[in-house]
Amino acid sequence: MLVILILLMGIMVGTITGLIPGIHINTLAILLVILSKHIRLDPTKETILIMSVATAHLIFDLIPSTLLGVPDERTALMVLPNHRLVMKGLGLRAINKSLLTIDFIILTSFLILPLSVKMLSSLYKNLSKYTILLLVLMSILIIVNAQDKNSKFWSLIIFLLSGVLGMITLNMPFLKEPLLPMFSGLFGASLIIESLLTNTEIPPQINEKSTQIKITNGLKGFASGILTALFPAISTSQVVSVFKNKNPEDFIEKASGTSASNFTMTAIGAFAIQKYRSGVMILISREAIIDYSTLVIILITILISAGAATGTVLKLEGRITKILRRINYQKLNIFILFIIAFIVILSSGALGLFVLIVSTALGVLTQELGVRKSSCMGALMIPIVLNSL
Numbered sequence: 333m334l335v336i337l338i339l340l341m342g343i344m345v346g347t348i349t350g351l352i353p354g355i356h357i358n359t360l361a362i363l364l365v366i367l368s369k370h371i372r373l374d375p376t377k378e379t380i381l382i383m384s385v386a387t388a389h390l391i392f393d394l395i396p397s398t399l400l401g402v403p404d405e406r407t408a409l410m411v412l413p414n415h416r417l418v419m420k421g422l423g424l425r426a427i428n429k430s431l432l433t434i435d436f437i438i439l440t441s442f443l444i445l446p447l448s449v450k451m452l453s454s455l456y457k458n459l460s461k462y463t464i465l466l467l468v469l470m471s472i473l474i475i476v477n478a479q480d481k482n483s484k485f486w487s488l489i490i491f492l493l494s495g496v497l498g499m500i501t502l503n504m505p506f507l508k509e510p511l512l513p514m515f516s517g518l519f520g521a522s523l524i525i526e527s528l529l530t531n532t533e534i535p536p537q538i539n540e541k542s543t544q545i546k547i548t549n550g551l552k553g554f555a556s557g558i559l560t561a562l563f564p565a566i567s568t569s570q571v572v573s574v575f576k577n578k579n580p581e582d583f584i585e586k587a588s589g590t591s592a593s594n595f596t597m598t599a600i601g602a603f604a605i606q607k608y609r610s611g612v613m614i615l616i617s618r619e620a621i622i623d624y625s626t627l628v629i630i631l632i633t634i635l636i637s638a639g640a641a642t643g644t645v646l647k648l649e650g651r652i653t654k655i656l657r658r659i660n661y662q663k664l665n666i667f668i669l670f671i672i673a674f675i676v677i678l679s680s681g682a683l684g685l686f687v688l689i690v691s692t693a694l695g696v697l698t699q700e701l702g703v704r705k706s707s708c709m710g711a712l713m714i715p716i717v718l719n720s721l
Contacts, residue, residue: 426581437557
């Protein structure tokens with residue numbers, strides 16, 4: 333009975349945090365570990381609590397990242413395709429495409445667990461030495477995927493400028509959580525500024541809930557997410573950045589598949605290769621031994637939490653969209669900007685606020701030049717490659 337209550341509490345907490353723009357699950361996980369010590373949970377129950385919160389957060393974060401355009405690092409590159417559908421009145425379709433893909437990947441990961449363990453172990457042994465080569469290839473694809481020669485030129489410029497920003501930001505000795513202000517500016521605040529300048533409002537949303545996805549898109553995302561579980565230098569956003577997004581629905585399915593695959597495969601990888609590729613898994617490993625039985629508990633928790641959260645989103649998404657349409661969109665965007673700035677100051681101080689401002693300016697420039705946001709991933713790719721040479 334206590335386990336069920338803990339599971340329900342975790343889903344409820346993840347629901348609330350997922351609906352708040354800018355809240356990252358890794359930050360929340362630290363607070364949960366502290367909380368669990370005060371209420372004296374054993375390692376198994378603590379694991380269930382953290383994973384149920386993380387899963388519900390993953391699902392409910394689709395709503396603000398789609399309708400408000402305020403992503404964290406994990407969902408940053410999904411915003412523009414989602415936003416395009418929102419402006420066509422297809423926001424609910426975008427959310428449902430993501431939901432179905434995430435649930436499909438979570439279920440697949442659960443069903444092929446023994447195979448996944450063997451696969452990750454084998455791939456890690458054979459591919460770990462090629463990490464930098466993969467990053468270089470991904471960087472080239474970001475530039476090549478631009479539409480024309482002019483776009484390719486400016487994409488290269490933005491990629492290099494982002495790289496300079498990343499090198500400076502990641503090497504600031506007194507800056508805590510450097511990725512938070514940098515990504516919040518490049519992919520979050522800049523979109524909101526652009527929306528304010530163009531006086532954008534959320535148009536009426538058609539109650540069209542997609543019930544189908546392209547399995548091939550989900551599987552491409554699944555394969556991409558495996559890379560992020562294997563290599564610490566490759567993040568979800570980096571992998572997603574190489575996808576072409578001419579068809580926003582295809583892109584959303586691939587990106588959602590990558591995000592869900594990263595979520596499940598980092599858990600499986602914690603057992604298979606004894607490497608912890610996410611803040612959540614690092615925290616769990618400090619409290620519990622991640623053996624096969626713990627891994628099964630983690631995946632069952634993810635499966636149940638995802639099912640419950642998905643059902644809740646499907647019931648609430650229409651109402652939330654209607655509520656958002658009644659709110660003054662410009663005032664809402666200004667409020668979200670203050671939330672972003674507050675979170676950045678809280679986690680990274682005044683120096684973080686400066687990085688946020690500079691990153692936002694670069695993000696706005698990217699949009700004004702008509703360059704894909706994926707070019708801004710140079711902020712991570714260039715520092716990682718240079719530091720490895």
